[in-house]
Amino acid sequence: MTRHCPNLLVVAAAATILLLNPAVQAQGFGGRGPRVVSPEVADGKVTFRILAPEAKAVQLSGSDIPGVGGGAELTKNDQGVWEASLDVAPGCYRYNFNVDGVSVIDPRNPATSESNANTWSLVAVPGADWMDTREVPHGAVAEVTYHSSSLNRFRRMHVYTPPGYENGEGRFPVFYLLHGASDSDNSWSTVGRAGFILDNLIATGKAKPMIVVMPAGHTGAFSFGGPRPTVDEFSEDFLKDIMPYVESHYRVHADRQHRALAGLSMGGGQTLNIGIPHLDQFAYLGVYSSGIFGIIPRPNGPAPQGPTFEEQHRAVLDNAALKPGLKLFWFATGKDDFLIETSRATVAMFKKHGFNVAFKETEGGHTWINWREYLNEFAPQLFQ
Amino acid sequence: MTRHCPNLLVVAAAATILLLNPAVQAQGFGGRGPRVVSPEVADGKVTFRILAPEAKAVQLSGSDIPGVGGGAELTKNDQGVWEASLDVAPGCYRYNFNVDGVSVIDPRNPATSESNANTWSLVAVPGADWMDTREVPHGAVAEVTYHSSSLNRFRRMHVYTPPGYENGEGRFPVFYLLHGASDSDNSWSTVGRAGFILDNLIATGKAKPMIVVMPAGHTGAFSFGGPRPTVDEFSEDFLKDIMPYVESHYRVHADRQHRALAGLSMGGGQTLNIGIPHLDQFAYLGVYSSGIFGIIPRPNGPAPQGPTFEEQHRAVLDNAALKPGLKLFWFATGKDDFLIETSRATVAMFKKHGFNVAFKETEGGHTWINWREYLNEFAPQLFQ
Numbered sequence: 073m074t075r076h077c078p079n080l081l082v083v084a085a086a087a088t089i090l091l092l093n094p095a096v097q098a099q100g101f102g103g104r105g106p107r108v109v110s111p112e113v114a115d116g117k118v119t120f121r122i123l124a125p126e127a128k129a130v131q132l133s134g135s136d137i138p139g140v141g142g143g144a145e146l147t148k149n150d151q152g153v154w155e156a157s158l159d160v161a162p163g164c165y166r167y168n169f170n171v172d173g174v175s176v177i178d179p180r181n182p183a184t185s186e187s188n189a190n191t192w193s194l195v196a197v198p199g200a201d202w203m204d205t206r207e208v209p210h211g212a213v214a215e216v217t218y219h220s221s222s223l224n225r226f227r228r229m230h231v232y233t234p235p236g237y238e239n240g241e242g243r244f245p246v247f248y249l250l251h252g253a254s255d256s257d258n259s260w261s262t263v264g265r266a267g268f269i270l271d272n273l274i275a276t277g278k279a280k281p282m283i284v285v286m287p288a289g290h291t292g293a294f295s296f297g298g299p300r301p302t303v304d305e306f307s308e309d310f311l312k313d314i315m316p317y318v319e320s321h322y323r324v325h326a327d328r329q330h331r332a333l334a335g336l337s338m339g340g341g342q343t344l345n346i347g348i349p350h351l352d353q354f355a356y357l358g359v360y361s362s363g364i365f366g367i368i369p370r371p372n373g374p375a376p377q378g379p380t381f382e383e384q385h386r387a388v389l390d391n392a393a394l395k396p397g398l399k400l401f402w403f404a405t406g407k408d409d410f411l412i413e414t415s416r417a418t419v420a421m422f423k424k425h426g427f428n429v430a431f432k433e434t435e436g437g438h439t440w441i442n443w444r445e446y447l448n449e450f451a452p453q454l455f456q
Numbered sequence: 457m458t459r460h461c462p463n464l465l466v467v468a469a470a471a472t473i474l475l476l477n478p479a480v481q482a483q484g485f486g487g488r489g490p491r492v493v494s495p496e497v498a499d500g501k502v503t504f505r506i507l508a509p510e511a512k513a514v515q516l517s518g519s520d521i522p523g524v525g526g527g528a529e530l531t532k533n534d535q536g537v538w539e540a541s542l543d544v545a546p547g548c549y550r551y552n553f554n555v556d557g558v559s560v561i562d563p564r565n566p567a568t569s570e571s572n573a574n575t576w577s578l579v580a581v582p583g584a585d586w587m588d589t590r591e592v593p594h595g596a597v598a599e600v601t602y603h604s605s606s607l608n609r610f611r612r613m614h615v616y617t618p619p620g621y622e623n624g625e626g627r628f629p630v631f632y633l634l635h636g637a638s639d640s641d642n643s644w645s646t647v648g649r650a651g652f653i654l655d656n657l658i659a660t661g662k663a664k665p666m667i668v669v670m671p672a673g674h675t676g677a678f679s680f681g682g683p684r685p686t687v688d689e690f691s692e693d694f695l696k697d698i699m700p701y702v703e704s705h706y707r708v709h710a711d712r713q714h715r716a717l718a719g720l721s722m723g724g725g726q727t728l729n730i731g732i733p734h735l736d737q738f739a740y741l742g743v744y745s746s747g748i749f750g751i752i753p754r755p756n757g758p759a760p761q762g763p764t765f766e767e768q769h770r771a772v773l774d775n776a777a778l779k780p781g782l783k784l785f786w787f788a789t790g791k792d793d794f795l796i797e798t799s800r801a802t803v804a805m806f807k808k809h810g811f812n813v814a815f816k817e818t819e820g821g822h823t824w825i826n827w828r829e830y831l832n833e834f835a836p837q838l839f840q
Contacts, residue, residue: 122558126558126673127556171555171560172510172511173509174511175563179558180573182574184570186568189562189564212599212615213596217651234620238621238622238706239705239707321620
């Protein structure tokens with residue numbers, strides 16, 4: 073017979089169902105083994121834990137976590153739980169464990185962030201108003217499946233719609249925001265906090281409400297030994313499929329003055345590869361921690377072949393009629409970034425051709441810490 | 457200098473960036489160690505692989521994969537790659553590896569499916585028209601952050617909008633679809649294929665275009681030893697926050713005839729806990745692999761306390777005026793499901809009170825194989 077307080081019975085039933093699940097048992101739920109909480113965020117520290125009684129060594133890998141770099145050692149307690157407690161600034165961090173050579177996401181953390189060929193565990197450390205989840209109107213971030221005619225397969229993008237869009241009216245500008253090498257269309261809205269950053273900017277009146285489209289910049293799995301594409305597959309997909317899809321499926325203004333394009337690292341290169349030849353279509357270009365790849369010759373690199381970017385696009389670069397419509401051409405790169413010289417040389421080349429380039433050299437390196445800040449600084453300058 | 461075919465330079469730069477990443481190195485990218493592909497879907501088989509040269513034993517756990525159950529052994533080749541190749545029917549499957557006692561998602565597979573307290577690797581095996589990603593108009597599945605006044609914190613839900621919604625007009629009916637114990641608001645749209653099932657049903661004219669809201673049914677982390685909630689927190693959140701949010705943020709018809717509520721397992725119990733006391737608000741109720749928890753007394757269970765569900769809700773159960781507006785009251789449970797007797801007893805109780813209940817006893821057990829099929833059968837009966 074069902075008794076008082078049905079939800080308690082639901083919880084009890086849930087417990088039974090869970091305990092029947094061997095995979096759940098193996099993860100240290102229930103009565104078997106110590107209860108493991110990970111990650112635990114408190115007092116400016118994040119404690120990472122994993123139950124691995126048989127392991128010989130466990131390291132933590134985490135982009136952007138101070139002191140971690142390629143791997144911080146965890147220490148094991150007498151219950152077989154490995155642990156490291158680290159000072160971490162407010163932000164959002166990807167991490168993985170390495171258990172005796174095997175890459176392992178945190179078995180006790182459901183939050184993840186996708187790359188192109190793997191997934192990371194994700195921990196958000198609150199404390200920075202501009203990127204925290206705050207009590208302001210929130211937009212929605214949708215996973216959208218489209219069929220790419222240029223690639224002849226299904227592809228995915230993420231689309232941020234501003235607060236009120238789903239029950240509102242009117243057309244919006246569109247900001248296309250590209251990820252970096254090895255990442256995916258999921259990256260900007262997870263570790264990049266793009267939706268929350270836009271929510272906060274819109275709520276404080278700093279940015280115009282806009283649609284942010286986050287496409288998948290890789291057109292295949294990385295394969296260092298494998299064949300490389302012979303055409304610029306992503307540009308094709310972007311111009312023939314992504315932009316037309318967005319402009320036919322969303323209430324957008326489909327003209328130059330309402331289109332922005334930016335990207336980080338590889339996505340910054342793609343921004344230039346797409347944006348410069350089609351400068352008549354974009355009024356705002358952003359290049360984060362990037363530039364024209366190869367503009368700096370490598371000391372012992374292969375001999376350069378074919379025309380340079382500058383040679384290829386000379387007609388656009390020297391077309392004075394296109395420049396007034398480019399409202400913002402914005403670069404930002406950290407002083408410690410391995411691409412700082414690439415950014416500097418790229419900015420210099422565009423200035424030589426009469427472009428009004430804003431270039432901000434920031435602290436820091438090639439990190440999501442910077443990319444979130446660049447987004448937070450770039451988005452308010454759009455569509456004003 | 458930048459050369460011919462900028463995208464090749466992007467790829468080369470991306471390779472450099474990737475190789476600088478120690479976590480990537482550890483995962484068997486690049487030149488270090490064998491190249492591992494996992495999962496590999498071909499000829500009705502899925503091959504699962506993981507590089508773990510130091511491991512003593514590796515098992516595969518996977519809900520619904522035939523022959524796997526609590527763990528299928530993988531075998532190691534001379535390069536330290538463990539592998540199992542299994543016959544798998546078309547569908548969508550969660551899996552994890554267990555490496556010497558540590559739960560490990562597939563390090564080479566970016567696709568995941570969230571539960572409440574962990575994440576699974578996910579593999580889709582095409583071959584079933586009704587749930588494949590097909591060349592039909594696709595809806596969007598959004599991650600939506602809302603502030604729950606009843607729980608006093610931010611919560612997340614997933615919302616499917618039908619094809620054309622974002623650039624269209626008009627109001628739509630709403631189907632609230634609840635997950636089971638241990639799962640999350642992400643589960644129905646990943647392993648449950650809810651968006652793709654709806655896309656296919658709508659494209660073939662079998663289902664009406666509708667909005668599908670997938671809330672988070674757990675209000676906290678599971679803790680078997682910890683305190684249990686003293687009020688039905690999810691019902692509060694659903695009625696005071698989720699429904700009002702949806703009805704104010706989406707173009708929906710906010711009346712009984714345009715509201716459906718269904719759930720699987722724990723979510724089926726929640727459907728009854730919410731839907732029966734508020735029967736004036738729902739015209740369609742679905743209970744998948746579930747019923748009233750505790751309606752079957754456990755042989756050695758604790759003595760029942762307090763009023764039964766039937767006693768608690770007698771006024772609604774015997775209110776003849778509410779019944780004509782309940783267009784569909786649909787149960788489905790597998791014959792091998794451990795809750796089959798719970799479903800039978802629940803259906804019998806409702807029939808005793810004059811409800812027109814449809815009850816389908818299907819093959820199979822407490823599996824996503826059944827839940828996807830139940831969704832595919834239930835959704836076409838809504839809002840017709």
